[in-house]
Amino acid sequence: RKEVEQDPGPFNVPEGATVAFNCTYSNSASQSFFWYRQDCRKEPKLLMSVYSSGNEDGRFTAQLNRASQYISLLIRDSKLSDSATYLCVVLRDFGNEKLTFGTGTRLTIIP
Amino acid sequence: DVKVTQSSRYLVKRTGEKVFLECVQDMDHENMFWYRQDPGLGLRLIYFSYDVKMKEKGDIPEGYSVSREKKERFSLILESASTNQTSMYLCASRKAGGGSNQPQHFGDGTRLSIL
Numbered sequence: 001r002k003e004v005e006q007d008p009g010p011f012n013v014p015e016g017a018t019v020a021f022n023c024t025y026s027n028s029a030s031q032s033f034f035w036y037r038q039d040c041r042k043e044p045k046l047l048m049s050v051y052s053s054g055n056e057d058g059r060f061t062a063q064l065n066r067a068s069q070y071i072s073l074l075i076r077d078s079k080l081s082d083s084a085t086y087l088c089v090v091l092r093d094f095g096n097e098k099l100t101f102g103t104g105t106r107l108t109i110i111p
Numbered sequence: 112d113v114k115v116t117q118s119s120r121y122l123v124k125r126t127g128e129k130v131f132l133e134c135v136q137d138m139d140h141e142n143m144f145w146y147r148q149d150p151g152l153g154l155r156l157i158y159f160s161y162d163v164k165m166k167e168k169g170d171i172p173e174g175y176s177v178s179r180e181k182k183e184r185f186s187l188i189l190e191s192a193s194t195n196q197t198s199m200y201l202c203a204s205r206k207a208g209g210g211s212n213q214p215q216h217f218g219d220g221t222r223l224s225i226l
Contacts, residue, residue: 008151032212043201043217044154087153097142097161097205098169099215103153 001026006088006102014110017078021105023088024070032091033064035073037084038104044087047073075107083109114138115204117218125226130189132221134202141207143185144215145169145177147198154201160185161207192225199223 006023013019025033033050048055050062050071061074071090075082088102118133136143144159146169156169158177166177174196178186185204189196199222203215 034212034214043219045217046214049212049214097207097213097215098156098159101146101154103151 002102003027003092003100004088004090004102006105008103009106011105011107012110013078013107015078015080018074018076019078019107020072020074021086021088021107022070022072023102023105024068025088025090025100026069027090027092028066028069030090030092033062033071034089034091034099035060035062035071036087036089036101038087039084044101047086078109080109080111083107115202115216115218117200117202117221119221120219121222121224123224123226124189124192126192126194128189128192128225130192130223130225132187132189132200132202132223134185134187134204134218135183136185136204136216137183138204138206138216139182140204140216141182142205142215143179144203144205145175145185145187146201146203147171148201148220149198157187194225197223197225 035047036044037047038044054063059076063072085104085106087104115136145157146154160166160179176188201220202218205215
């Protein structure tokens with residue numbers, strides 16, 4: 001079983017719609033969680049951290065469910081510029097800051 | 112703004128060559144990382160370093176070595192390149208401490224082809 005699993009997609013969503021991705025992780029001792037965004041042929045960039053109580057940043061909402069070991073990302077009122085691959089990332093080694101990356105979910109927003 | 116610079120965007124080498132990939136960061140970050148990214152496999156950690164002259168193996172260190180002689184520079188070395196090392200290589204840096212939510216900052220990547 002992979003440490004971090006995501007639905008690879010692709011998700012093709014009309015502009016303005018709401019879209020949600022889930023991600024599951026296998027190590028119950030994981031402490032920190034993130035969503036990164038990667039545009040085509042570009043480097044990954046941090047989108048947002050995921051906090052236990054859930055957190056929001058504009059149109060983006062992240063949720064963590066420790067009991068079920070999954071993380072979600074919700075994008076409301078999607079824009080064309082949201083088209084990218086979204087990577088679920090888990091901090092697996094607190095001392096050395098080693099991250100485990102999911103393979104990513106590809107999102108395309110359709111005009 | 113954090114800047115992580117990788118020496119080459121595209122590189123083509125031959126089987127058996129010794130290949131050097133260079134990475135420099137300008138934010139005095141303690142932690143530096145080398146990943147490779149392949150379709151369907153995501154980013155996989157090759158090596159990382161948390162201080163000058165310190166290095167730790169990641170998940171797939173075989174066929175690679177690293178060097179961290181200066182804090183700002185972290186080099187990845189392919190001792191004898193093979194075709195299965197054709198990949199996108201990404202360098203990242205991160206400030207140590209400051210809480211676990213400090214992000215890793217990535218360079219633009221080097222697309223390496225081994226012929």
